[in-house]
Amino acid sequence: MRAVVFPDGINWAVQDLPEPVPGPNEVLLSVVRTGVCGTDEHLLHGGFIAKLPLVPGHEIVGKVSALGDGVTRLSLGQNVVVDNASYCGRCGPCSRGEQLFCSNFHSLGCNAPGGFAEKVVVREDKAYPIGDLAPAVAVFTEPLACVVHGFDVLDLGPASSVLVFGAGPTGLLLAQMAAANGASSVTVAAPTLSKLRLAKSLGADRVVQLTRGQPQAALSELRSIAPEGFDAVLEATGAIDLLESAVGLTRTGGSILVYGVAGDNEMARFSPYEIFSRELTIRGSFAQANCIERSLSILQGGRVRTEGIITDTVGFDSFGRALENLHRSEQVKTVFDPEA
Numbered sequence: 028m029r030a031v032v033f034p035d036g037i038n039w040a041v042q043d044l045p046e047p048v049p050g051p052n053e054v055l056l057s058v059v060r061t062g063v064c065g066t067d068e069h070l071l072h073g074g075f076i077a078k079l080p081l082v083p084g085h086e087i088v089g090k091v092s093a094l095g096d097g098v099t100r101l102s103l104g105q106n107v108v109v110d111n112a113s114y115c116g117r118c119g120p121c122s123r124g125e126q127l128f129c130s131n132f133h134s135l136g137c138n139a140p141g142g143f144a145e146k147v148v149v150r151e152d153k154a155y156p157i158g159d160l161a162p163a164v165a166v167f168t169e170p171l172a173c174v175v176h177g178f179d180v181l182d183l184g185p186a187s188s189v190l191v192f193g194a195g196p197t198g199l200l201l202a203q204m205a206a207a208n209g210a211s212s213v214t215v216a217a218p219t220l221s222k223l224r225l226a227k228s229l230g231a232d233r234v235v236q237l238t239r240g241q242p243q244a245a246l247s248e249l250r251s252i253a254p255e256g257f258d259a260v261l262e263a264t265g266a267i268d269l270l271e272s273a274v275g276l277t278r279t280g281g282s283i284l285v286y287g288v289a290g291d292n293e294m295a296r297f298s299p300y301e302i303f304s305r306e307l308t309i310r311g312s313f314a315q316a317n318c319i320e321r322s323l324s325i326l327q328g329g330r331v332r333t334e335g336i337i338t339d340t341v342g343f344d345s346f347g348r349a350l351e352n353l354h355r356s357e358q359v360k361t362v363f364d365p366e367a
Contacts, residue, residue, distance in 0.1 A: 029365070030144035031346050034080040036073035039350075041343045044082070047140065047148040049095035054151055056089025059106060060166040061142035063341075063349045063361040065288065071350070076138045084143035084363065085111040085136030086169040088162045091154070098151045107154040108168040109142070110319040111135040127176070127316035134314075143346070145365050155319060160327055166362055167200070167333050169315070172322035174200045177312035178208055181259060181284050185209035188253055190276060193263035193287060194222035194234075196336055196360045201261050201286065202231050203331045214252055216245060217264075219356045225335050237269075246272055256281055265289040271297055279305040286312050336360045342367030 028046045033039050049055045061084040070077040087109040091101050101107065111134050114121050118130035135141045135149070157165040174197065183189070189205040191198050194217035205213045215226040216235040223234040233252060237245045256278030262270045265287035273283045274297045289295075302309065315322075325331050339361045341349045352358040 028145040029343050030082045030140075031084070031343065032080055033071050033077070033083055036071075036077075036079055039071060039346070041346065044144070046146050049093055049098075049148050051096045052098060052151050053095040053148050054091050054098055054101055054154060055093035055095075056087070056107065056109070056147050056149055056154070057092045058087065058089045058142050058144060058147060058363075058365050060088045060162045061363040062086030062166045062170065063352070063363060064170065065353055066137070068350060068353055069288070070137060076132065076134065078138035081136075081138070082140040082144050082147075083136045084141035085134060086166055087111065087135065087142035087147060087149075088157070088165045088168075089142070089147065089149070092146070095151075101151055101154060101156070106157050106162060106165070107149075108157050108165045108319065108323055109135065109147075109149050110153040110155070110172075111137070111141070111169060112314065112316060113150065113153065114316070127314060143363055155323055157323065158327070160323075163337060163362070164326055164333050165323070167196075167331075167336070168319060168322045168326060170196060171200050171204075171325060171331060172315040172318035173197070173312070174204050175318040175322050175325070176315040177201065177261075177284060177286055178204055179318075180310050180312045181261075181282060183208050183210065183259055183282075186211040187258035188212045188214075190214045190216065190249065190253070190257040190260045191263060192216050192261065192266070192269045192273070194219065194226045195263065197286065198263040199226055199229055199336055199359070200331060201263055202226060203229055205259075205261070206230050207325070207330045214249065214257070216249060221357060222359060225359065228335065229332055240268075242268060242272060246276070249276055253278070255279075258282070259284065261286055263287045267293050267295050270295045274298075274301060274307065277307055280307070282308040282310060284310050284312055337362055340364050340367050
């Protein structure tokens with residue numbers, strides 16, 4: 028089979044690999060769609076939890092093409108979405124119910140073969156039938172699952188005012204989930220007008236354009252929207268200056284969610300006294316655990332919409348464009364189709 032391979036922390040290549048064979052309680056999927064994520068670029072360079080050489084791709088939709096022994100829940104020809112994450116159930120974090128921090132965390136497309144390939148093997152219990160949901164919608168299940176986990180962590184109260192920094196795929200999903208969780212208002216701030224228009228079409232109450240590296244004018248506008256501060260500020264870009272600005276934009280007693288991925292050597296500066304005296308809460312949100320089923324049901328129910336978010340589709344011969352698109356402001360979400 029053909030597969031995209033990250034071999035050495037520097038390069039990528041399309042290679043011919045042996046077709047995997049499903050073992051007991053596993054299924055073989057023919058890949059239908061796999062979403063491209065900023066994490067894939069970190070993995071290309073050996074970051075995150077990469078185990079090289081690696082077939083990346085962790086946002087997977089596939090069709091069941093072979094059944095391993097003991098498979099009873101799935102049938103040949105079913106379209107399914109994949110929960111890429113597995114946990115040992117025996118380590119300290121797992122015993123405390125914190126599977127996301129499992130000492131033996133196993134993630135398809137991160138430290139195990141993933142979905143930028145023609146075929147991938149998946150545990151039966153990690154494959155969820157999508158019914159008549161379009162694959163182009165189902166491919167958002169994993170990123171939305173991460174958003175679901177983020178809202179579990181944030182524990183947002185009803186009628187909250189919410190500011191989201193970023194209008195990429197995760198920013199757009201976060202904004203919609205805030206509304207679905209009962210936010211009284213949702214404001215999205217980002218640099219690119221086309222993405223802000225998309226955020227507005229997907230339900231954001233207000234949008235504010237940021238100037239890269241010079242956010243002061245936009246910050247003044249944001250303060251005028253919520254003079255006492257927002258109940259929650261969700262930073263989905265990884266930009267340190269926006270994370271630092273989030274402190275001053277959060278109301279006393281409010282919360283900041285660190286959702287965007289900054290470099291592991293980058294440092295933010297803010298006043299510990301301000302965090303102390305205003306009782307601000309800063310929370311992190313990392314990946315997802317056991318959120319796929321809820322995420323899929325949200326997409327099936329139409330509570331979160333995805334139209335307009337996919338802006339490019341690539342195949343094996345054009346995979347380089349997927350990585351380039353991560354740095355193109357006009358691009359929102361790229362998906363991989365092995366037949367493209």
